[in-house]
Amino acid sequence: MRLLKLKDVMFATGLARSTVYKYIAENNFPKPVSLGERNVAWVEDEINNWIAIKIKERDEAATAA
Structure with a gap:
């Protein structure tokens, strides 16, 4: 299991x-894992799954149209 820092999450997405923090507040994005008082990271698999869902939604919308 790999953890990604915000910079890596921003690059991947x-x-x-x-926007990352807005989507988290709206429960539309994976929540970070606390690594300390002022240090967080995201689980790479959760970010990849979020991206895969967005791709699937795009493909389904294109098929429906």
Whole structure:
């Protein structure tokens, strides 16, 4: 299991920092794991699954249209 820092999450998803935290607040994005008082990271598999869901939603929308 690998943990990703915010910079890596932003690179993988193409999202800005503020958007990542906005989506977390809306329960539309994986929550980070606390690594200490001011240190968090995300589980890589959860980020990859989120990306896969977005791809699936895109493909289903294209098929429905």
